[in-house]
Amino acid sequence: MTTDIQIQYDVLSKEGLASHLKLINLRISESKSMYIVHRALVEQLHKKRQGNANCKTRSEVRGGGRKPWKQKGTGRARAGSIRSPLWKGGGVIFGPKTKEYTKKLNKKEKQLAIRNILYNKRKQTVIVNDSYFQSNQPNTKLILKNINDLKINQSEKILIILPKKDVNIYLSTRNLKNVELIQANQINLISIIRSKHLVITEKALDIIQKVYNE
Template structure:
């Protein structure tokens, strides 16, 4: 079992924690992580882009000139794709980009993402985040003490409005409860900060 230091909000070590091998020392499967992240990004797309074809553009009902005798190329409509203000040929139309991923792949990708943070030394475990009021200054001070001034992701066991709102205006910082974590967000941020309660929750869900 990997052992990791537990920090308080002042950045001081206040204990150690043994992490589950099943959750934090799993094999990192690159192809599966890639497919899960790709599906996540595709599923964010609305798919509402649309262009007008020649049949949808206004105008163009009259033939611009007669078929023969002018010396020019024959034309049937001023709304054909080659004309200015003409319709778009083979342009995008509304469609669904939805990609499904099975539960086993999601599990493998999540365990791989968590384990990669442990192996790279980018996982930080906090004893607790205790905020009595909404204070961005306290979150900034905490991140500085932990050496996580880049793009950290703070994960709590359950949604904590004081943490969410206090960190909302800090560039590069993301917050999420355990049940809203995504593989993409874990890998996107350079540091993953988990509370002890969040670690226990992850081990309960994925350590079976």
């Protein structure tokens, strides 16, 4: 069962001061909050697995059609094929085979999981003006100053959510190991969970409410 929750944020200006209020409505599940988040997290982790480890069995190894030597009279152990797992270059017993790791998750379940985790992280979320990080050219020092103005510890993981790609902001933050950029319509659970602080622009917040609040 879902519940409509309204969250009120202070929108911070360039100086890190509250300029006005911003409201967001989220439809969350209070009874199965962590259950649905766990399901969505497992599904995303499954997608990251390659599953391309593969060993050949004795039926797949090339050669070995002829018996290496006769059955009796040589003094050596019996051998029927050079493809035997006992031989060097032979097949592998119980080795890994190519596998596709998939987990079924409905679109609405994934959206609900993202809404739940955003609600749980509301106290670590900061909403800033759309022009807060904008710059005419790449400037890492400016980004660090903006983060300091928000009273955020730079040694902790920070996720900045933007409405769309911005080359200057990307070039300004790519050398900052604790800062991650992401578009509002492409957010994922792993990025949100491992981040200590969420910094979201006003337009990005509107996109989140529109895309994930169906």
